[in-house]
Amino acid sequence: MLEKFRNKNSTAKVSSGMSTKQVRYEALVKALHADLYRYAYWLTHDKQVSEDLVQETFLRAWRALDSLKDEKAAKSWLITILRRENARRFERKRFDMGEYEESSITDSVSPSSEQEIENHWLREKIAQLPEEYREPLVLQVIGGFSGEEIAKMLDLNKNTVMTRLFRARNQLKDALDNEPLKRGTYNG
Template sequence: MAKLRTDFDTLVKALAPELYRYAMGLCHNPHTAEDLVQETFLRGWRSRKDLRDAKAARAWLYTILRNEHARLYERQRPEAHDPNELPDVPVRGYDTSAAAFATRRALAELEPEYRDPLLLQVIGGFSCKEIGGILDLNTNTVLTRLFRARKTLRDRLTDHPLKEAAQ
């Protein structure tokens, strides 16, 4: 039991920062993101016996987090935030420039069917096959959604006035 706990503690330390970034990409609220990550690890610990392959633990935890995020909005209505307000995120290296804000806003405006695969690839570093497994999609669908997500972001950011001001 002690070895299992040590292994899980190691997994938590290794994956907490990237799961937090993914949660922030989903909910855009630092407190909610922290809660989502904590709940993800709690559910992961409780159902650790269901994990058949230790190599799949990372994708498994991403799936739990994604499901927790969906459950969150089944239980409550999301808080309304001013879309022009920069989030107050106490994370070192958080880019608060106008261009980064425009990018985050464009990303937040993407449809979830495009945003989710893109976040899993960019933040999680998952392959298209792994993303397909997490989102229950075939690889070609993942590739199409990633292409459309990038194209939409590129179009929105190319036409964005902050981009022209930064040049």
């Protein structure tokens, strides 16, 4: 008789634990899905790949949800998972760029408004930054993370992150200052 009581009690605990995990997980997805998708899209520039990355990120998050002790760190925890998932994408697939013409790789979509042109230019300039400067800048601008949070995610000293952010902004400013004026170029 005592054995049946223990089994029912442990089953109830497991069920309760699962529902608590489910509630935590659903809250994470609801609160952070848009931020993760925006960051994934910035990394990949592809809607489908971004959706897949976010889905894989949340799948891994579900499996490791018990390791998340501080709910305040959830966003940086998920961004770290997403970054690793994106890196895995390249580990699995090797690209042979020798087969393709560089001109066929460039964006075929032509920007239509001045704002789109500026956004396209800025993306290109950010993409040209060395990774050590680009990554903290994207995490700050797109992800909205503080210098301290970025330092934890990238496993760097906060002062190093702040220096890299400063240098990244200066390099973008220099690129803007060196860009020839193209007024009226895009107007009919």
